[in-house]
Amino acid sequence: MPNSDALLDALAATPRLLVALDFDGTISPHADDPMQSRMLPAARTALQSLAALPDTTVALVSGRSLSDLRVIAEHGDDSPWLLAGSHGAEYWRPGEGMIEPQEESDDVRLRDRLFAEAQAAVADHPGVWIEPKTFGFAVHTRMVKDDASRTAANDAVDAIVAAEAPSWRRRTGQNIVEFAFRHEGKDTAVAALREQTASTAVLFAGDDVTDEDALRSLSDGDLGVHVGTKETAATVSVSDIPAFAALLDDLARRRAARPE
Numbered sequence: 001m002p003n004s005d006a007l008l009d010a011l012a013a014t015p016r017l018l019v020a021l022d023f024d025g026t027i028s029p030h031a032d033d034p035m036q037s038r039m040l041p042a043a044r045t046a047l048q049s050l051a052a053l054p055d056t057t058v059a060l061v062s063g064r065s066l067s068d069l070r071v072i073a074e075h076g077d078d079s080p081w082l083l084a085g086s087h088g089a090e091y092w093r094p095g096e097g098m099i100e101p102q103e104e105s106d107d108v109r110l111r112d113r114l115f116a117e118a119q120a121a122v123a124d125h126p127g128v129w130i131e132p133k134t135f136g137f138a139v140h141t142r143m144v145k146d147d148a149s150r151t152a153a154n155d156a157v158d159a160i161v162a163a164e165a166p167s168w169r170r171r172t173g174q175n176i177v178e179f180a181f182r183h184e185g186k187d188t189a190v191a192a193l194r195e196q197t198a199s200t201a202v203l204f205a206g207d208d209v210t211d212e213d214a215l216r217s218l219s220d221g222d223l224g225v226h227v228g229t230k231e232t233a234a235t236v237s238v239s240d241i242p243a244f245a246a247l248l249d250d251l252a253r254r255r256a257a258r259p260e
Contacts, residue, residue, distance in 0.1 A: 007223055007236065008247075011201055012254035014221070018199035019050055019248070020059040020084075020190055020214075023073065025207035026227045029241060030174065032143050034064075034131065037072045040241050046248035051080050053255050057197045059084060061189045063171070063178060063210055065134040066090035066098060082196075086134050087171075087210065088189030089182040093196070100134070107181045111136055114160060114179075121156040128153040136168060136180035144175075173208045186210060187217035203251070205234075205244060 011017060024030055027043040051058040059082035062069045066085030069075070070092065075083060083092035091099040115130060115137045122128040127143035128150070139157050141150040154177055161168055161179050171178045190204055204214050205225035215224040215233040226234035227244045238244045 004236070008251050008254055010221065011203055011223055011251060012258050014199075014201035016055045016057075016197065016199045016201075017050075017255065018057050018059060018193055018197050018202045019047070019251075020061050020193055020202060020204045021047075022186070022206035022208070022211050023060050023062045023064065023069065025174065025241075026205050026211075026244065027241060028072070030142070034140070035068065035072060039073065040245055042242060042245035043248060046245055046252055047081070049252040050248065050255065053252070056255060057082060057193075057199065059193050061088065061186050061193070061204070061214065063087050063138075063173075063186075065132075066092060066100070067134075082193060084186075084189035084193060086180070086182065086184070087186055088184040088192065089135055089180075091192070101182075103135075107135075110165060111181065114164060117160050117164075118157045121160060122153045125149045125153040130157075133178070133180065135182040136178065138176050138178040140176050142175035150175075171210050173210055178210075186214035190214045190217060 021027055024037055028037045028039045031037045047058050050056050060069060060073055061084045064085055066083060069083055069085045075081060080094050089101060093099060115132055118130045118137060118139065122130065125144065129140050131138040131140055139154060141153060144150045168179045168181050169183045190202060194202055202218060202222040203225065204218060205227060206214065207227040212233055218224045223236065224234035225244065226232035226237040227241060238247060
């Protein structure tokens with residue numbers, strides 16, 4: 001990691017720090033059943049240490065629906081952590097709870113109809129399943145062993161959305177294609193969280209394509225971290241989730257030791 005000590009020391013010394021993190025693949029291993037994903041214990045411990053420090057906010061920023069994110073993050077009503085779900089279209093704030101935009105009935109009806117059509121379209125492709133989301137749905141192919149079947153399933157759903165909802169946003173990730181009638185990205189979420197917390201510096205970390213919007217949006221004095229080996233806009237890359245958990249722990253210790 002280039003100049004790791006200097007980068008972490010600068011973050012540790014900032015007056016108000018926001019640590020905003022993707023969930024799947026960043027602090028939690030990917031799971032065949034996405035609802036079974038859970039945070040690596042070392043990552044949770046480090047984030048709890050950071051959240052307990054003065055002028056330090058922890059937030060999770062995920063493409064998951066907010067209700068699902070709360071389940072997999074084991075996030076209780078008394079948690080000090082902020083949440084941004086659906087790529088920044090939904091929020092949870094301490095003392096306020098869930099903050100969700102009003103859904104238009106036409107959008108909801110179209111979402112439900114296309115979800116049913118997508119389920120029917122992939123029924124003959126074993127291992128493919130459609131995840132319902134607040135503002136759309138996602139096609140999961142992690143458990144598909146046949147590349148031809150994976151491609152056929154994605155092509156079938158692409159055709160449905162292109163024909164019936166061409167304005168929807170399409171996102172790709174690791175073995176997932178997501179469609180949504182809301183267009184917020186994780187850059188939107190990080191900007192909103194930065195403003196809400198009046199943070200003077202942000203650490204954002206992610207592992208997948210959908211995290212790159214947020215990584216590219218960071219400012220001087222912020223730190224972007226990529227978990228994995230893909231090409232990235234992040235300043236720093238770490239090899240895997242345990243390595244990132246160690247970075248978070250290092251940051252927590254440095255920030256705890258900063259002069260008052």
